[in-house]
Amino acid sequence: MVGMADFAEGVPCWVDCALPDADAGRRFYGALFGWRFREPPGAGESYAYVGPHPVAGLYRKPDGRLPTAWTVHFATPDAGRLLARAVAAGGTAVSGPDVIGELGVRxxxxxxxxxxxxxxxxxxDKGFRELTAPGAYAWSEVRTxxxxxxxxxxxxVFRYVGYDVPGASGERLWSPEDFGPGVDTAVLGRAVLAADDVPVELPAHVLAQFRVGDCGKAVEAALRLGGRLRDGPRATPYGTFAELADDQGAVFGVVAE
Known part of the structure; x- marks a missing residue:
């Protein structure tokens, strides 16, 4: 998507993964999604590419006590202002704002x-430059x-307009205020972790999902590479979905429309 517009505030614009072994992560995701990797100067992580376009980042986590996890990033023109707004609303500042050279502020x-x-x-660094091809970011869902x-x-915090999904208990969609509510304008979902089918030790998280051409084949490939199946494959109104963990434990989703 050459020349795609910059992202409005509150829209997911990047996703990256902190792993104990970044080399192993590149092997796993490279084989699963066909990603190729480069290391932009000053980024501190490997960027994954679909064709010529960056779609995700992988890096070795600096402290073994930190979680092995994917992190979804939301665009903003002022990270410091939005961080303060999030803290005032009941959130917790984990890190930053950190200036990453000329690339941006995180x-x-x-x-x-x-x-x-x-x-x-x-x-x-504006974020994703491809959002439609297999291997690209597809969607995120807050699990709580x-x-x-x-x-x-x-x-x-993001001035979202909320929209409960008809016929889907515990699911909500969020759209930026300027976009208006509805399925077609949603940029983020929310699902409630049900006590009867979700382990109590599973923490709240934001689940990143990636596009694939065939969900079943993606699951088979992930299992061959040492990953684990957590949920699915199952049909949803938005495509066939599966939730996986990679060979180091980072959880992510795949979806085939």
Missing amino acids: ALVADPDGAVFGLWQPGT RESAVVDPFYEH
């Missing part, structure tokens, strides 16, 4: 239920047990 936030997400103030607290947090 901050990490935990929502009131503990799900961590990023804020990205672009410099020369505390929707009564989490919903107003995101709707205040």
Whole structure:
């Protein structure tokens, strides 16, 4: 998507993964999604490419106590301002704002239920440059047990308009205020972690999902590479979905439309 517009505030613009072994991560995701990797100067992580376009980042986590996880980043023209707004709304500042050379400014936030997400103030790095091809980012969903607290947090911080999904218990879609509510304008989803089928030790999180041509084949490939199947494949109104963990434990989703 050469020349694609910059992202409006509150729209997911980047996703990256902190791993104990970044080389192993490049092997796993390179084989699964066909990603090729480069290391832009000053980025501190490997960028994954679909064709000529960056779609994700992988890096070795600096502290073994940190979670092995994918992190979704939301665009903003001012990471410091939005971080302060999130903290005032009941979130927790995890790190930043950190200036990443000329690339941009990054901050990490935990929502009131503990799900961590990023804020990205672009410099020369605008974020995703491809969103339609297999291997590209597809969607994100906040997974929480505390929707009564989490919903107003995101709707205040990002000025989202909320939209409950008809016929889908516990699911909500969010659109930026200027976009208007509805399925066609949504940029983020929220699902409630059900007590009867989700382990109590599973923390709240933001689940990143990637496009694939065939969900079943992607699951088979992930299992061959040492990953684990957590859910699916199952049909949804938006395509066939599966939730996986890679060979180091980072959880992500795949979806075939």
